[in-house]
Amino acid sequence: MHSFGYRANALLTFSVTALAFICAIASFSDKFSNQNPSAEIQILNINRLKKQSYGNDEVSLTLDISADLQSLFTWNTKQVFAFVAAEYESPMNSLNQVSLWDVIIPDKEHAKFRIQTSNKYRFIDQGHNLRGKEFNLTLHWHVMPKTGKMLADKIVMPGYSLPDAYK
């Protein structure tokens, strides 16, 4: 009962259990953090609204994004992944969500920012429904912990619209 094998086995089992317990507690502590992120997005310019050669509409726009996500960071946070998506409805689809821009925020210092950028990813419709389209811009964030449960949420900002004609 006191051989090396038994001791190694007992040690391993205990350390794995203790580690699992610590990870669970670390994750649980995230529940107590008070989070109030804020964001604002303005469309600076619609650069192009065109119809592609095989029929789908494509938009290119420049956004002014300002956000304060500092309250999302706890000691158990590894990074926050934030992205802006456009949401709209079309005759064929009850919901379309297209991600326009994203960023990886590695720490609290970088979590309050203002950036002006054109869309990182192409905004292409399934069809040609974008003229005069009204859409929401949503800022999503995804908190990735050092260990444990991931948390995601978003702010929806309605009331944006595209021009009525191709340009």
Add this chain to the structure above:
Amino acid sequence: MGWIGETVDSIKSIKIRQLLTQAVTLGMIVTSALIIWKAMMCVTGTESPVVVVLSGSMEPGFQRGDILLLRMTKDPIRTGEIVVFKIDGRDIPIVHRVIEVHERKTTGKVDVLTKGDNNDVDDIDLYADGQMWLHRHHIMGRAVGFLPYVGWVTIIMTEKPIIKYILIGAMGLLVITSKD
């Protein structure tokens, strides 16, 4: 010379009973592991409640060797979710983020586009030839939790199978010798 035969017989019979008991114990251990695995599958609603991250395409959030805990619910798939999917005809599950969703009014079916956080381009090249979108049946689960480094055990065992055999051999030896 009958007593030699008698002794040999009694030794043989003890060994058989002991061997059987150990075999049954080993069988019970393996079966309980299987039961736990199947129960996890039921609770999380997915075929593989745990996956190991194999590539660096989601860095720095998920590194190679991390373990992801998955869950699959009937909730609709939305952008931002980290999903695990399999391409038809390929075995390896891929863990990436959903960046585009188009949901049909009439059928409720979705077209989904994914991209790894650390990749420059979306996954369209990863999909099967001619496939432009992922659909719900490709997606095995959403990542809801995360444990760092623990998956290295699986990676090592897959890439150097000799270690797997050594480990299982050692565990088997431990069970057998514990009946001393």
